[in-house]
Amino acid sequence: MPSPSASKIAYQILKGFEKSFRWYSRITSAARERFEQADWRAVQTAARERIAIYDQSLAEVVAEIYQSCHPHKQDQDFWRSLKQHYLKQLDHHGQFELAETFFNSVIGRLFRHQKIDDDMMFVLPSRCYLPGQVRASVINSFDARGRIRDTLEAILDRYSFRIPYANLERDLQHLERYLRDSFSREQLASINKVEILQSVFYRNKAAYLIGRMCTEGNPIPFVMALMHNKQGQLVVDTLLTERRDLSVLFGFARSYFMVDTQHPAEVVAFLQELLPNKKHFELYISLGYYKHGKTVFYRNFLQHLQHSDDLFEAAPGIKGLVMAVFHLPTYGVVFKVIKDEFAESKKITRQHVKDCYRLVKMSDRVGRMADTHEYVNFRLPRTRVSQALLDELLDVANSSIELTDTEVIIKHLYIERKMTPLNIYLDTETDPQKVAEAIEDLGQCIKQIAAANIFPGDMLHKNFGITRHGRVIFYDYDEVCYMHQRNFRALPKSDDPYALDTLSVAPDDVFPEQFEHFIVGKRHLKALLKQKHPELMDPAWWRTIQHEMAGGLIKDVLPYPQQQRFKSRYGGKEG
Known part of the structure; x- marks a missing residue:
């Protein structure tokens, strides 16, 4: 085989990226049509397909490279040259940062992620993106110096859909009333301009207009949520103007938005101005660029290591039966490694665990x-890993650990946002009201997961976390499955306390009446959960959810409280 041309391989990689991005964009741009047609099944299918695109495109490019050359016979100069040729092609490229990540993925796949070298890949970005370079290409600007009503009409006229509003006059009145209720006359008078991202953000059954009201002082971010009513007509469901609400909308437990743009860096820069507490990698991930989000996370992680000196250690909480979990106390994620062997009670395999985590990845979360x-092959500086943690990892996950003189290499792991384990929160929180709210939200969490057609499996409260916003989030997936894969049964009615022991129990049988005994441990918490969510202990309720899922029902799970909807806030009929 003749010696390959680095420039030719660089061209192949970039064309592979651009093909992948076109494929990604076709699926994303069709979100508007799916929304207008209320084709919610297609919404779910598109979300899964879009996640799968990246690995399929990557596999195609890697196969082409193997047809062109023997990658492992090339010297270091070839790979340095390849990176430089690739970099030249990225001048003025609208998605240069995503293209760099794709290049990294190709090199990672070729070398099985065993070479992390900035000479041959983009460990560090080739350039810093300066916000505002193409701002006019991603936002629409509206003059807001006149009447509020005129500005609102102009906005809804610009963002039109091929379905009628159920009652546009009512929606305009709701929007204006909300603004007058939420802001002082002086604040409203100071708004001179409204900027809204041109791209509509689609997710599940909603479309979101995202922007800010510009004043002489701090701008006011907002999200306008549009939905269908039962008759398939359009309604403005709510307006969100609190940063907390926007942060939840972009939360790490949400599915990825469909946002059609050729300038993702500029969109992310604008969003960062609205949500300064969100990191760049979180925003890229929320838009569906989760592979690039991983790249930006890794760069952020390396930077944090340089500016900190604490040690990686076992994460607080009850040790899991399937995963070894550790963290860096000053950093906001946890690292999860599958153990080599599981407890006797876990009748599962390593591949089953991976499949469960992928199921959640591909589902509406x-x-x-x-x-x-x-x-x-995630690398940690050996000097930063506590000896106790290293001993534990070598003991319970030895097959996943490789040691060098300077590094601890973890062959496979998951990274997840750090939260306070719910069991620790309930043990340490002294405010009865906050405890009651956490139990209320725990029940809501389980119900909403079921509404997404997923049975959580192991619902011990140690498998849930609570965020800084007080939301309860599930994070242990080794027993998740689709709702139809479980048989929800009632306990036998008998005076015999050992009746269940003699009952014929199949592997897929579940007895919801027993949930109250193990979801939370303490008696008063059990009573509280049962009082607030008695349905969870009723097998008939679970069977009803199963029936609805089997019939194709896709439930509404809103990213904001019911009381924030205009129809709840101001009353009146939906239509």
Whole structure:
């Protein structure tokens, strides 16, 4: 085989990326049509297909490279040259940062992620993106110096859909009333301009307009949520103007938005101005660029290591039966490694665990299941790993650990947002009201996961976390399955306390009446959960959810409280 041209291989990689991005964009741009047609099944299918695109495209490019050359016979100069040729092609490229990540993925796949070298890949970005470079290409600007009503009409006229509003006059009145209720006359008078991202954000059954009201002082971010009513007509469901609400909308337990843009860096930069507490990698991930989000996370992680000196150690909480979990106390994620052997009670395999985590990745996480990101050959400085943690990892996950003189290499792990384990929160929180709210939200969490057609499996409260916003999130997936894969049964009616022992129990049988005994441990918490969510202990309720899922029902799980909807806030009929 003749010696390959680095420039030719660089061209192949970029064309592979651009083909992948076109494929991604076709699926994303069709979100508007799916929304207008209320084709919610297609919405779910498109979300799964879009996640799968990246690995399929990557496999095609890697196969082409193997046809062109023997990658492992090339010297270091070839790979340095390849990176430089690729970099030249990215001048003025609208998605240069995503293209760099794709290049990294190709090199990672070729070398099984065993070479992390900035000379041959983009460990560090080739350039810093300066916000505002193409701002006019991603936002629409509206003059807001006149009447509020005129500005609102202009906005809804610009963002039109091929379905009629149920009652546009009512929606305009709701929007204006909300603004007058929420802001002082002086604040409203100071608004001179409204900027809204041109791209509509689609997710599940909603479309969102995202922007800000510009004043002489701090701008006011907002999200306008549009939905269908029962008759298939359009309604403005709510307006969100609190950063907390926007943060939840972009939360790590949500499915990825469909946002059609050729300038993702500029869109992310604008969003960062609205949500300064969100990191860049979180925003890229929320838009569906989860592979690039992983790249940006890794860069952020390396930077944090340089500016900290604490040690990796076992994460707080009850040790899991399937995963070894550790963290860096000053950093906001946890690292999860599959153990080599599981407890006798876990009748599962390593592949089953991976399949469960992928099931959640490909599903609607409805704001209740933490997103996880899979890494291979993840490297930690050996001097930063506590001896106790290293001993534990070598003991329970030895097959996943490789040691060098300077590094601890973890062959496979998941990274997840750090939360306070719910069992620790309930043991340490002294405010009865906050405890009651957590139990209320725990029940809501389980119900909403079921509404996403997923049975959580192991619902011990140690498998849930609570966020800084007080939301309960599920994060242990080794027993998840689709709702139809379980048989919800009632306990036998008998005076014999050992009746269940003699009952014929199949592997897929579940007895919801027993849930109250193990979801939470303490008696008063059990009573509280049963009082607030008695349905969870009723097998008939679970069978009803199963029936609805089997019939194709896709439930509404809103990313904001019911009381924030205009129809709840101001009353009146939906139509």
